[in-house]
Amino acid sequence: MEIVMAFVIGFLFMAATYLMLSRSLLRIIIGTGLLSHGVHLLVLTMGGLGGEAPPVLADGVEASQFADPLPQALILTAIVIAFGVTAFILVVAYRAYQSLETDNTTHMKGSDSDE
């Protein structure tokens, strides 16, 4: 399963990279969204996908059956941080639209007189 997931994650990275190389600001941010999904899945996969039960103490579940809790904690932190950053970037993009009247990054070039 991990090998299959490695290909899926690779595919997500490829799609994310492709979008981030676009000229449209919105597509670039969508690319970063895909990228963070890829990273979260990568962390989960590298922790091992063999668990049979969620990492919550319950009757009749042995410790060896739990899924690894550490990658999950790491991903939870990563999700929140990625969300904070994405929200901020989206608002920056929104402000950029308002001030610059464009969403094409090729038009977002400063000149020396803009100092």
Added chain:
Amino acid sequence: MNLVLAIFIPLIVAIVVPFLYKSFKHIHTGWFVLAVPLTLFLFYTSFIQRVANGETFSDTLHWVESLQLSFISYIDGLSLLFSLLITGIGTLVVLYSIFYLDRTKEQLHNFYVYLLMFMSAMLGVVQSDHVITLYLFWELTSISSFLLIAYWFHKDASRFGALKSMMITVFGGLLMLGGFVLLSIMGDTYSIRELIAQAPVLFEHDYFTWALILVLFGAFTKSAQGPFYIWLPDAMEAPTPVSAYLHSATMVKAGIYLVARFTPIFAASELWIWLVTATGLLTLVWCSFFALKQTDLKGILAFSTVSQLGLIMSLLGAGAMAYHVEGAAETVFKYAAFAAIFHLINHATFKGSLFMIVGIIDHETGTRDIKKLGGLMSLMPLSFTVAMIGSLSMAGVPFFNGFLSKEMFLTAMLSITEFGFFHFDTWGVLFPIIAWVASVFTFAYSLYFVAHTFLGKHQPDQLPKKAHEAPIGMLVSPIILAVLVVTIFFIPNIVATYFIKPAVIAIQPFLYSTTADIDVHISAWHGFNTELLMTLGIFVVGFVVFMTLTKWQHHYNKMPNGLNFLYDGMMTLSDQGMNRLSNMYMGKSNQTYLLYMLGSFVVLVLGTLFTQGGFAFSTTHTAPVRFYDIVIIAVLVVGTLITIFTKSRLTSIIGLGVVGYTVALFFVIFNAPDLALTQLVIETISVALFLLCFYHLPKNSRKENRMRFQVNRFIISLAVGATVTIVAIAAQSQKLMPSISEYYKETVYSLAGGGNIVNVILVDYRGFDTLFEIAVLGIAGIGIYGLIKLRLDAKGKEKKHAENK
């Protein structure tokens, strides 16, 4: 008085000079400064007798003891001679500058601060026994010389000349530092004396040739030798006292000093002898030839200085040959180092006076152009006399000291043919011929200099000022130097005893142990021999060259000015070339930079993985593939494809939402309930934000286009995806250690009292992460609030009414 302190005295006095300038407006600041070189000169004269008896003096001032870094002042014959030149001519130059620079029009405090700085630096160079502090003072001479050349900084030519000299001398200085570092590694000491003591060991070392070449770079750039002479003619934009002091008597001799000081170490090498001798001779002949082309008086003197320095340099090279010969031939090469020092003294006297005379002419007539001058003999008789003495000495005419050193030079060059080593027995024939040709041109330009300035027809209408004799104060310094020029001719052997022989011991310690061993006697008349015939030939042919000058001088213009052209070309090329280079890869769009970054990511990661043999494929520890997994993967792939290939950005956002929810489903089937919850909520909010952003897209860019397919983007993306996959598989296939999660699983209830292991990790085991993740969210919130609320106009003031609704 501590010798190290003596070096720093000018620098210390320099601190108070601006106050003196501001406080005593009606007194020329130079009068205060004059005391410094004069005191030091008298101080150093007190050493003459004792140094002539073979004593040496040394004082140490520790600087950074743990790095063995100290200022060591070492006085022997060579450094004393240079110190006397620096302070003596320094005194005369300061005196001259008092009358040359106008108290009311010039920024005198700047001038004297730079000059005193230079004096300290120069004393430091010649007295340092520590290679690193020698380098320190060396660079200080470069910097102060740079400041002095650009003293009239409002003139373009001054700034150009200053920059050029800075570039060239600092280039050489840095290479020299490399040579010094190699030397100190080889000898395991920074002291020059200790390095000299172990010279035979150093010769065997692998670094020896490198150290030799690098040190020579420093010496040649500073002394304007070989191809590096080009900065000196441009440095003539400096005020004349500076030209007289730095660019004839002191700084340009720092390279000579360096070669002389390091001769005991490097003389064993064939390369050293060849490089020093040949470069010196070529510079001598080349620049004496081009001196005749110049029409600016200072230009003639600049080329003359360079060529005379070449003469001294070639003599030092010949002096190094004494290391290799024994017996009868040895006596001949003893001459060379002796003659080098003798000519060094002579050159300092006559060239200093000539520069001062040029300054006087410039000052009193308003021009230095030789085409406008002429017939000043009757108007400026004193200046004419001094100029005549200087020029004839430079030309090597009897009754002036230049004659004696030129005779010795010819003797040394003739003897090179007898030198049996290093191919000098075949090529050596060229040396006296080149020397003779150079002397002919020297004779010619010396006549050209005097005759075109003082003889001929007076042209008052050409001159900006009415010409008249200079004030006596201005003439004092050149007259003193001219008197020296004549005096030295009559008492050469006294000069030899007190100044030259102690210096020769420093240059050739392998030949002599005391001054009494040096049995060179200078005589003005040494019988009918080859040298005398050569001298007569120089006078005759030189006179013919001078008389026919007007007939062939215009041919000079047809000659390419190669070296300056090369320098300018190099500067332009490096400037424009670097510009073009950075324009080539910079100033592009974000996408281009992203391509660079991703490309190097792929190359570096894959390269490391495969060169280090990191790739492995194993399915031992993997979980089985289930039916649901395949279904969810299919949904995720479809969602991603929609995101990429859809025409509409709205659909693209929905596609991203699909991917996000699928990821949440993954979290469900992989037993991560907390992740699934968070992912669902956050994906929902994110998509809402994306939609908000989409809704506010500017109207003119609302046009929906499919993303244009570009091959390079696709290839890079494919490579990035493949890299991540390969790294993931490689990491999965070679797990080395079990997880530490067993500890969490076992202790989550007993130690932390919780049941949800993920939550306990977040708030208990690793609570710090959570604290700062909260901080990140807080900052993002504040940032967003600030972005939306705070509207500043271009000047940074808050706008009262937001233009945008």
